[in-house]
Amino acid sequence: MNSKTSSAERIREKKKVFLLREQKIIDAALALFLSDGIDRVTVSSIAAKAGIGKGTVYKHFLTKNEILVRIMLDYEESITQRLAEGIAKSEAGESGAAAKAYFESRLARPELDRLVQHLEIRLIDAPDVADQLEQLHTMRRSNEDSLNSMITRLIDRGVLEDVPPHYHYLSCWALAQGAVELCFSRSWNYRLDSEELMKFITGVGVTMGNRGQYRDPKTIADHTASGKK
Amino acid sequence: MNSKTSSAERIREKKKVFLLREQKIIDAALALFLSDGIDRVTVSSIAAKAGIGKGTVYKHFLTKNEILVRIMLDYEESITQRLAEGIAKSEAGESGAAAKAYFESRLARPELDRLVQHLEIRLIDAPDVADQLEQLHTMRRSNEDSLNSMITRLIDRGVLEDVPPHYHYLSCWALAQGAVELCFSRSWNYRLDSEELMKFITGVGVTMGNRGQYRDPKTIADHTASGKK
Amino acid sequence: MNSKTSSAERIREKKKVFLLREQKIIDAALALFLSDGIDRVTVSSIAAKAGIGKGTVYKHFLTKNEILVRIMLDYEESITQRLAEGIAKSEAGESGAAAKAYFESRLARPELDRLVQHLEIRLIDAPDVADQLEQLHTMRRSNEDSLNSMITRLIDRGVLEDVPPHYHYLSCWALAQGAVELCFSRSWNYRLDSEELMKFITGVGVTMGNRGQYRDPKTIADHTASGKK
Amino acid sequence: MNSKTSSAERIREKKKVFLLREQKIIDAALALFLSDGIDRVTVSSIAAKAGIGKGTVYKHFLTKNEILVRIMLDYEESITQRLAEGIAKSEAGESGAAAKAYFESRLARPELDRLVQHLEIRLIDAPDVADQLEQLHTMRRSNEDSLNSMITRLIDRGVLEDVPPHYHYLSCWALAQGAVELCFSRSWNYRLDSEELMKFITGVGVTMGNRGQYRDPKTIADHTASGKK
DNA sequence: TATGAATGAGGCTTCATTCAT
């Protein structure tokens, strides 16, 4: 009986070690991506950084791309998690909480968010990992139902502009996407107050699409003129 | 004299041919990037599409990256041009015209805008073309003075929220950046009404940061609560 | 005493289990070679198909090649066995029985015979298994004495052409070798009557080298000419 | 005019040099295959032997397999050529000339014939070169019409056994195939008189299937017994 | 001046074998 227990334990132990090493690979890859740039990271360098042999990497991942996709999935999961919490808060009455949570989670580690954006660009059309990429998209879409009903309610309450609900959250997505890129753009990064800037953008994101703000672009001149008075 | 003239003409002729060929290379590269995807385009394929020899490409560009950077510069120039026009209009009284022009020019050919975004990602940290990339950034910043003064005036007139002027145009940049990516994201592109959506986002972009819309995120709960009441 | 008996039994039991597993490995390897093709079979896949761990395979065979060679030896043994029976029959009066038995045994499972041919091609010059390969050759030669005396007698009786005895059985070997390959050649396999064809070839094999059939190639023209008249 | 001529000449010259190098690659590959064995030849080693860079090989061949297939095609072409001559002679009255030509051409350089056999085994099921392999098969089948009519005539004249014509030439193919393998089989190659042996086999090949030689295997015993008397 | 053949560094991946548990 003892031997049985110890055997089962041993197996569990092995699995844990195995998973730890997997995490080690991911961490190594992530660190290298962030420090060296995507194209300068090779499987060899990942293995070296993780302190294992090159072949070992392939015990955990079928291809190099699977490592990249794994990083993306892990990240997307954390975003989804935080968004879900935000949606819950929104439903509880804090109308802007979802958007706020979304922005804050994406801007919490902008360098990571940006990495994931760039990884996705590389992987689109990669035949291997096409399935996992679909998973990623599914994950993103999985929040749509909650978002839709939440937003519909806000529209009904007159908080948000009355347009198709997805206009609102896709605008948020777009702004967050761009905000992250902004953090690292060589064109702008000489500005040092990016934290305040990000708060401003978050504010914009939280309130954008609120009723009374959207106007048909064609009428803007008039509106502005009248607003001036 | 005649021979001199014809010689000068011949030289001018040659230069024209040379420049035409340069444009041909760029057009070929652009077409291939858009149709085949960035990584599947080789110098060979560009030369073939342009109808010239591979070696000739290197008479016009020192490295492959220089072709890419050239595409970016050409594009940025057109954006800058249209933005400048928008700024002029804004100064003439149509407060949102600059933002509107900016969004419309970037969303006019989103596939091209996106290509340029992706090219930039590849080229960041490329030691060759570092100079040209700096040119690109300079070009982007070139309108900042006009933007700053324009925005400052709008702030003074009470149209825009009173924050550092660059907050406003950087938000625009970010939203446009994200909007373009949105057009092609596999997660969302199953939506067919993207034109309407883009109009909505443009509207958001044009009015975002308008006075009375921005609130410190920390106060959102309160605001919402009051709004709820 | 009881314990001794049971201990001895246990050892015998273990040996039996061990041998059974060895057979399982060979069967698994054979099945995979036939279904997937030689190069697509890995030690891993063999172990998986045999339902054991990869490491265990190496308790039975020192190298992967030893599995292959073992398949060859097993097969050659069965051929040799059947040939010996044929030789016995021949000695008992049925002059063509040996050749017939040989062809029929090789053509009984042509896919297996072909596999063994191909395995041999891979293993020639493999430093490991050089010894076992020599065994294989020895096994093939093991019937030579009987074959020689049998054929010598047939020559003396005037049944077979008077050439060195091995000419006869090596011709048989060659024809059988080629016949097997013929079964699977992409150049010819669109023919559906291969069974009849194989019977024909067997017939040829059985009678080839019979007296009066062999003519010096140089005289063929004359022969034909006279035959024509 | 002179410049035109020299330009055209230069191009022709270049093409010649290019083709010469292609032949150099093939020769190098062939030499290495024969000396080192198929699996020990790498693209690197071929390039080294040909005295060129590794990348240059890929200017001439899309994949490594294309080199192999090219060797096969070149060889098959020479066989086809000689067979066609033999068929012509056969039609001219020398009934066995076709078979003789076929055997002699395949046995002229048995080591090369065998290499081609082995190459085919490696390449079957290679997705690249599937087309070229089909070419090879087509080439082989291309002689069938001539063979069929030739053999039909020999059957009508009573020279050959009255079975479907392809039985005859497929038997030849099989015997030749096996004879080549026989030359190098470790089981038999300790015999030194292989030249005489090959003549014997050629003789067998030339006359096999001649009328009066084929008998249903089942009746062989009786026949032999009667032949004994 | 235009060309395109030649180059070779460098990337990804496979798999037989080992060995600690």
Place this chain on the structure above:
DNA sequence: AATGAATGAAGCCTCATTCAT
């Protein structure tokens, strides 16, 4: 005794760039 994770040598192929003609 059985396992399977770890290893790393070795192979194929790509493509930006050079340079002789």
